[in-house]
Amino acid sequence: MTDAHAPHPPAAAPGPHRPAGGPPDLLLVGVGTMGRPYLDAAARLGVRVRAVESAAAWDNRPTHLAESFHRVEGRGDEPWVGAVARVAADRAPDGLIAFAEPHVLAGALTQERLGLPGPSLHAAVISRNKALQRATFAAYGVSQPEHLHVQGVAEGADWMRLRLPVVVKPLTLAGSEGVELVRDAAGVDEVVARRAGEGPVLVEEAVQGPEYSWEALVRDGEVLFENVTAKETTPPPYFVELAHRCGHEFEPALDAQVHALTRGVLSAIGMRTGLVHLEFKVGDRGPALMEIAVRTPGDYLPDAIGRTYGFDLYEAVVRLALGMPLPDLPKAPVSHAATVFPTAAPGVIREIRGVAEVEAHPAVVRVRLRKGPGDAVRPLTSSSQRMGHVLVDAATPEEREDALAFVRETLRVVVEPN
Numbered sequence: 001m002t003d004a005h006a007p008h009p010p011a012a013a014p015g016p017h018r019p020a021g022g023p024p025d026l027l028l029v030g031v032g033t034m035g036r037p038y039l040d041a042a043a044r045l046g047v048r049v050r051a052v053e054s055a056a057a058w059d060n061r062p063t064h065l066a067e068s069f070h071r072v073e074g075r076g077d078e079p080w081v082g083a084v085a086r087v088a089a090d091r092a093p094d095g096l097i098a099f100a101e102p103h104v105l106a107g108a109l110t111q112e113r114l115g116l117p118g119p120s121l122h123a124a125v126i127s128r129n130k131a132l133q134r135a136t137f138a139a140y141g142v143s144q145p146e147h148l149h150v151q152g153v154a155e156g157a158d159w160m161r162l163r164l165p166v167v168v169k170p171l172t173l174a175g176s177e178g179v180e181l182v183r184d185a186a187g188v189d190e191v192v193a194r195r196a197g198e199g200p201v202l203v204e205e206a207v208q209g210p211e212y213s214w215e216a217l218v219r220d221g222e223v224l225f226e227n228v229t230a231k232e233t234t235p236p237p238y239f240v241e242l243a244h245r246c247g248h249e250f251e252p253a254l255d256a257q258v259h260a261l262t263r264g265v266l267s268a269i270g271m272r273t274g275l276v277h278l279e280f281k282v283g284d285r286g287p288a289l290m291e292i293a294v295r296t297p298g299d300y301l302p303d304a305i306g307r308t309y310g311f312d313l314y315e316a317v318v319r320l321a322l323g324m325p326l327p328d329l330p331k332a333p334v335s336h337a338a339t340v341f342p343t344a345a346p347g348v349i350r351e352i353r354g355v356a357e358v359e360a361h362p363a364v365v366r367v368r369l370r371k372g373p374g375d376a377v378r379p380l381t382s383s384s385q386r387m388g389h390v391l392v393d394a395a396t397p398e399e400r401e402d403a404l405a406f407v408r409e410t411l412r413v414v415v416e417p418n
Contacts, residue, residue, distance in 0.1 A: 023048045024322045029107045030099035032057045039065035041315035052083050080106035095321035104295050119294035123269040127294045130171050140268035144289040145205040153195045156203040160188050165206040181236035209283040214262050216276045225329040227305050238381045243340040246308040247333035261287045275317050307337040307393045336400040337393040341386045344377045347415030354410040363403035365391040
């Protein structure tokens with residue numbers, strides 16, 4: 001797919017010298033835990049890697065997998081932009097991958113300046129702000145909820161009362177943080193009082209229907225690979241994701257609508273090259289866009305997608321970033337993977353039962369828990385509060401459901417109420 005109205009990359013500005021010869025040089029912006037497979041993929045390809053890492057993840061950085069690590073102090077776009085610019089000024093990379101949401105703008109600025117493959121600066125800026133997304137998609141006729149951008153929740157109170165139920169969203173956070181459903185007039189009054197002073201937010205029509213995500217590899221505006229993930233979330237008001245089932249297939253009419261929605265979004269943001277993660281719901285009027293990200297999706301989705309389709313998604317992203325050739329990418333699932341997130345009532349964990357039994361299940365790939373005995377479990381209002389995940393992979397959708405049911409029945413978190 002190409003679009004005559006999409007922004008085109010400028011000519012690369014004069015920049016630091018790229019040494020002739022030697023292996024390709026990749027700059028990975030942000031690693032943490034979920035970004036480490038990029039380092040493994042680069043090693044397999046014989047690619048030299050430099051990484052920019054946050055102070056929070058610094059002590060656990062895998063130094064054996066990168067030529068060098070460069071530390072970022074502080075939060076927000078500015079520290080990342082400065083750090084990435086300094087590393088690129090020292091030696092220009094041949095490619096760059098911006099891993100997570102805080103890294104997108106810093107990565108796109110350097111990609112744009114050096115003429116490297118990337119989503120486009122336009123796509124990066126739009127993806128980082130939900131209000132900019134809504135304004136852009138309205139201009140391009142993309143199906144999305146009715147919405148209002150306000151400078152404070154109180155400013156949207158009258159609008160909300162006329163359109164209940166509605167959803168309140170912060171402009172820049174991820175992982176469902178700050179997203180909540182408001183059902184009635186009393187809820188409007190409560191959220192206005194509780195979130196006073198928060199600053200700009202979006203208030204939106206609450207689309208009633210199942211939620212999905214669409215992950216795609218894109219090169220020069222053309223979709224090379226795509227996957228639909230069916231989501232399972234907590235009940236309102238917070239919609240925290242509890243499971244992702246990859247390789248979902250729609251019936252033909254709805255599939256055509258989803259195809260039109262996703263291509264319309266790529267055109268509207270001027271997407272060029274990279275990995276895209278788009279979330280949408282299917283309501284009475286068909287699919288409606290929730291939001292778009294031009295970076296690696298969270299929740300270990302690339303692991304589940306790779307298993308579902310039988311290829312290494314991380315390696316494909318490295319190849320895209322460096323302009324390397326890609327093998328033929330699959331069009332249909334060869335397996336059926338999912339990630340599921342164990343839950344527990346609020347309190348202090350006394351013990352966790354059933355881990356060994358779950359790990360022994362033939363469809364379970366791994367169990368990773370971030371909490372253990374003595375740790376506190378808080379009410380589940382965002383994905384950052386979940387206690388870990390289990391990755392499963394089964395031969396059929398039915399076997400996948402059996403495995404998910406087994407995980408939920410067997411893995412038990414015993415808590416002492418606060």
